[in-house]
Amino acid sequence: MVTKSEKEKYRKISELGCSLCRHQGNEGTPAELHHIRRGGVRSRSPIIPLCTYHHRGSNTSIHGMGRKRFEQEYGITEEQLLEKTESLINE
Numbered sequence: 001m002v003t004k005s006e007k008e009k010y011r012k013i014s015e016l017g018c019s020l021c022r023h024q025g026n027e028g029t030p031a032e033l034h035h036i037r038r039g040g041v042r043s044r045s046p047i048i049p050l051c052t053y054h055h056r057g058s059n060t061s062i063h064g065m066g067r068k069r070f071e072q073e074y075g076i077t078e079e080q081l082l083e084k085t086e087s088l089i090n091e
């Protein structure tokens, strides 16, 4: 179940725009929510915003390339993107 405060948080996160585009200097790219898998309950997994290109593109995205290649390609880890996202919404 998603609580009201979680919904509010999801809204804030998606309004940030893609976290990887932001890292590359392009703020505000429309984003989808990507769940970070750590084992455990999916609904409790942390989320980061990623645009369709970086979320689902065949050779440009975390799902298309897999996390390891994605992190090598862009020089930033999923966890670092999460840290940046969390610090932005907690401002």
Ligand SMILES: [Zn+2]
Binding pocket: 018, 019, 020, 021, 022, 029, 050, 051, 052, 053, 054
């Ligand atoms: Zn992006």
Ligand SMILES: [Zn+2]
Binding pocket: 033, 034, 035, 055, 063
């Ligand atoms: Zn995803």
